[in-house]
Amino acid sequence: MSACEVGREGVWHTEPSTAEAALDVLLDRVASTYSVTGQRFPLYADGGSGAWVTTTRGSWTGGFWAGLLWLRALRTGSHTDRSAARTVTAQLEHWVTADTATRGLILWYGTALAAGPGRDSAAASLRDEAARSCLTAFDQDLGILPWGSAFGGSRWLARVDGVAGTVPLLATANARAGMAAARTHLDTHVARWRAEPVGTPAWGWAAGEWTACAQPRSGWSRGRAWLLLALADAAWSIDPDYGAVAERLVDYGAAPVPSAESIEDAPPDTSAAAIEAVALLKLAAAAESRHRERLRARAVEIVRHLVTAHVSGPDGPRPSGMLLDGCYDLERGLATTHELIWGDYFLALALAICTGMVAPFDT
Numbered sequence: 001m002s003a004c005e006v007g008r009e010g011v012w013h014t015e016p017s018t019a020e021a022a023l024d025v026l027l028d029r030v031a032s033t034y035s036v037t038g039q040r041f042p043l044y045a046d047g048g049s050g051a052w053v054t055t056t057r058g059s060w061t062g063g064f065w066a067g068l069l070w071l072r073a074l075r076t077g078s079h080t081d082r083s084a085a086r087t088v089t090a091q092l093e094h095w096v097t098a099d100t101a102t103r104g105l106i107l108w109y110g111t112a113l114a115a116g117p118g119r120d121s122a123a124a125s126l127r128d129e130a131a132r133s134c135l136t137a138f139d140q141d142l143g144i145l146p147w148g149s150a151f152g153g154s155r156w157l158a159r160v161d162g163v164a165g166t167v168p169l170l171a172t173a174n175a176r177a178g179m180a181a182a183r184t185h186l187d188t189h190v191a192r193w194r195a196e197p198v199g200t201p202a203w204g205w206a207a208g209e210w211t212a213c214a215q216p217r218s219g220w221s222r223g224r225a226w227l228l229l230a231l232a233d234a235a236w237s238i239d240p241d242y243g244a245v246a247e248r249l250v251d252y253g254a255a256p257v258p259s260a261e262s263i264e265d266a267p268p269d270t271s272a273a274a275i276e277a278v279a280l281l282k283l284a285a286a287a288e289s290r291h292r293e294r295l296r297a298r299a300v301e302i303v304r305h306l307v308t309a310h311v312s313g314p315d316g317p318r319p320s321g322m323l324l325d326g327c328y329d330l331e332r333g334l335a336t337t338h339e340l341i342w343g344d345y346f347l348a349l350a351l352a353i354c355t356g357m358v359a360p361f362d363t
Contacts, residue, residue: 022307023351026344027072029321034069034084039091041065044328045339050312050319053335060102060151062092063110063165064345067363070113070123071348074357082120089114089123096130100150101159103134104166109345112168112363131173134166138181142205143188145170145181156205157213160223163189163230164275171237179238186234190245193227215331219262221272224249229275232282236361243287250280252298256305260327260336267336269327270310271343277302277350285360303350311347323347 033042033052040054041062058065069085088110095106107130114123138145145166147157163186170182192203192210201223202213216223231246260269280299284292312322326343328335352358 019303019351019354022311023075023348023355023357025311025313025321026323026348026351027068027075027321029319029344030068030072030348031081032319032321039087041088041091042341044326044335044341045322047322047324047337047339048318050322050339057094058092058106060100060105061341062088062095063106063108064342066092066110067113068341068345068348071345071352071358074113075352085114086120086122089120089126093126096126096133098150099137099146099148099155101145101147101162101166102150103130103145104162104164104169105342106165108165108169109363113358116362127169127172131169131178134170135173135178135181138170138185140184143184145185147202154204157202158189158192158205158210159202159216160189160193161201161226164226164233165230167230168233168237182234183238186230186238186242189227189230193223199223217261217263217331221258221260221269221327222275225272225275225279229279229282232279232286233361235283235286240286243283243291246279246283247287247291247295250283250295250298252294256302257310257325260330266330267327268325270306270323271326271340271346273302273306274323274343274346274350277306278346278353281350281353282360299350300354303347303354306347307351 037052037054040056041058042052042054042065043061045052066089069088073081073085092106092110095103111123111127114120115127134145144158146155147159147162149155167182167186170178170185172178193199197212197218199218200212201216201220203210204213228246228249231242235243257268257270257273259266277299280295284295287295310324312318312320312324314320322339323343324339326338326340328340330336353360
């Protein structure tokens with residue numbers, strides 16, 4: 001990536017910034033967000049003003065906020081930044097026993113960057129506790145960690161957004177049982193994805209059979225991205241053959257940023273693109289050599305596009321370092337053209353991998 005140029009509308013516009021500079025812009029936004037959100041968790045921000053909607057407990061996205069703070073602490077080496085990351089990570093503890101498969105999203109991404117050798121013992125302990133809890137809750141008959149009832153509705157669901165993070169989390173629980181559960185959980189979701197109607201993100205279990213759910217709809221942008229990410233992690237930690245499964249999901253010719261759903265006039269979803277970029281970088285690291293260059297090139301193409309066309313720059317009324325044009329939930333009309341905390345996290349993580357600040361499978 002080469003030197004950047006700021007567009008007239010306050011976006012990093014024509015040529016992409018260096019990955020180092022772009023990463024610093026995003027992590028400066030993390031610092032300013034922390035200064036205004038305090039003990040609350042940012043969820044999504046207005047694309048015009050940059051004002052955050054926050055939650056007390058973090059919802060399913062709390063781990064991404066903790067992960068962003070760990071990325072900033074690793075980048076700066078600051079004791080203050082590390083303290084902030086530790087404080088927010090500790091706030092995730094109540095999710096350890098919550099009845100939800102999104103514990104993978106919350107407690108893997110919220111701890112992984114801090115839990116490695118020589119890092120933060122409290123985060124490592126929290127991650128291990130979460131892994132054991134998820135293994136205990138694993139349903140051997142259905143072959144999944146159930147979606148759960150923590151956010152309402154039926155707990156007997158297999159939703160594809162309950163697979164990313166859960167696979168590496170389960171795999172750390174126990175050398176044999178955890179690895180087996182991680183494999184089974186992923187295999188069940190892959191089988192559901194391939195079942196008719198193909199690409200359905202959520203399936204319900206009732207009366208002894210799986211039935212496709214109406215929501216999220218087939219064509220939901222993050223469905224494929226979440227599954228791709230889980231497969232990339234599995235290719236590294238469980239079985240390299242998962243890499244071949246993942247590569248069949250990669251569309252090298254698609255636009256860098258997908259539509260939020262496959263319906264007319266759907267807005268883009270930059271958060272799905274950021275998730276996919278990280279998945280591709282991981283796949284490139286795990287793949288056989290003949291595939292690595294192509295996978296990494298596609299990841300860099302996505303990251304370059306996000307940085308140049310969708311990240312706010314220093315000119316204009318909104319804060320710098322926002323990943324714009326994320327779509328939370330089109331069906332409900334919720335935050336359809338916003339900055340999303342998980343989009344920020346995955347773009348920052350992709351840039352951190354590109355710069356060598358973190359290894360692809362550090363998180």
